[in-house]
Amino acid sequence: MxxxxxxxxxxxxxxxxxxxxxxxxxxxxxxxxxxxAFSADPERAARSGAALELPEHRVYADFREMMQREAALxxxxxxxxxxxxxxxxxxxxxxxxxxxxxxxVLSDKPATLTLDEAT
Numbered sequence: 001m002x003x004x005x006x007x008x009x010x011x012x013x014x015x016x017x018x019x020x021x022x023x024x025x026x027x028x029x030x031x032x033x034x035x036x037a038f039s040a041d042p043e044r045a046a047r048s049g050a051a052l053e054l055p056e057h058r059v060y061a062d063f064r065e066m067m068q069r070e071a072a073l074x075x076x077x078x079x080x081x082x083x084x085x086x087x088x089x090x091x092x093x094x095x096x097x098x099x100x101x102x103x104x105v106l107s108d109k110p111a112t113l114t115l116d117e118a119t
Contacts, residue, residue, distance in 0.1 A: 004031045
């Protein structure tokens with residue numbers, strides 16, 4: 001059985017909740033982290049990806065680049081869903097970009113901050 005391929009936005013080095021989401025994803029052994037945009041700071045994002053043993057080409061400087069490049073990959077390789085583990089005010093733009101690129105979204109916080117964003 002193939003594992004479900006997860007991407008992550010946020011949750012890089014020093015971020016408590018990212019580690020919690022990665023541990024939860026590993027509980028049943030059916031999900032694997034394949035890519036991420038772990039920080040708005042490119043150096044911190046790169047260090048986070050290296051610490052998580054991800055290939056450099058699957059660690060992105062920002063979530064928009066991640067959505068674009070992942071969507072261009074073969075369906076058998078690209079992420080299947082993204083876990084959004086950013087501060088609340090960034091959930092909407094990340095979720096919107098992921099959905100527009102055709103990815104499923106996992107978010108445990110508000111998807112939007114305003115009614116206008118929700119419509």
